[in-house]
Amino acid sequence: MRKMLILCVMVIFAAGLSAGRIVRINSLPQGSVTALMEEGFDITSVDMVRGYTDVMVPEEMIPELELRFPDIEVMPLEWGELLAENSKNAGYYYSPDENLAFWCTLAADHSDLADTPVNIGQSYLGEDIYMIKLTSPIGDSDYKPPILFNSLIHAREPGGNSVVIDFAMWLTDNYDGGDTRAAWILDNTTLYIVPIANPDGYAYNLPSGGYHRKNMNFTLGDGVDLNRNWGYEWGYDNIGSSPKPSDDTYRGTAPFSEPETQVLRDFILSVNPIALMNYHTYGGYLLFPYSYNNSATPDQTTFQAWGSAMTSYNGYYAGRCGQALGYNANGDQVDWSYSGNGMQGIMAFTPEVGDNGFWGGQNDTTLIEEFCEDCRYMNIWLCMTAPGFTGITGESIEPLLAVGQVTPNPVVGLASFSLSVSGSGCADLAIYDTTGRIIADLPTDELVSGENQILWNVPAGTPSGLYIIRARGADGTTGAGRFTLLR
């Protein structure tokens, strides 16, 4: 990963917090992780397979842990906090300034594919939270399914930010012929990226300590955990999030009490993504709902199938938080995105990137390159699968518009598919090829509320291949299906 050289005299600020260390507790008995959380420990990662639990503690607590647990390892200092020489600029990770410079340069270099950053709201301390839109000029962007990537909702987890930067670079660098998947993704989806969801906490980590996780609303304690502040099953219990302001998983005084979660919530509601990746570090997981009580969602089979396929390259563990980590988490972004948003459920995932702590790559570009490459495949797979997927069940949410199965599939001459319409009806209905070109516009004036059977006589000369049916309602809801044409 390219790193800007900053030629200036470094001023080392005295850290406001005593140095934090990640301590690995090996062979912790089953069930003890929850007990540690209840004691207020900052659990940084758990590996159920290899049997360790990592906790972040001040240096002075290490002797106490040595007495208490027979087998502990003190992990390298740079795993948990920024070393002094990097405390202002995040080392090889991208600082806030480097982030903004990167996204502006990307938009300048690829103005046809990447928009300049757009502010979508402000943080607790009034910092801008911005998003970047990536898509190609091919096809009608109204029809291109939106997918969201966000990172740094936890302030000390810049690895996820490196991953979304890497993915944006890969897409734009490979759009023109380098890799046909990049062209397919940008031609068939609209990607939204919110690279720094917690700008205050991230900025605070750079000069003053490096392991602050929450936002900077210090009204009652030392911040609110923005991944426990979402409005689905918020505060379900006191283990999956904490009512104590001093705890690292403090959930805030109410659902969406924090400006940062309000901004991200409102943005999600405005673009209505079909899938999202809420990037975190670390541990090597790909987590999906439900986090709050570890129960299976109605879409468990799909989540597990997608999770397994997405992690087939990097070997991450795909499962629910409670399965992977042995503890639950209520009020997180993916549970709300899947079940609490009042719209059709979003296929929402929480990747936990890498296995080197929060700042392990601060002086090691190779490490960052490795985990970016590991995650790129997950991103590609999701972006190429989600647009044609219409099977999400959700919980007590009636799809407003849904394209049913196409028969026969493959189609030879006459395609037949069902379209269920409710809400405000269907505004547009069209057949697309995989480059995003409209092959046929289908009439919508005869459609009735409920189930419709649509027939499409494939025009002579239409080549064999994969095609997508996309429907859009007057209220902006979308539905899609796909089929193969054989001539």
Ligand SMILES: [Zn+2]
């Ligand atoms: Zn996190």
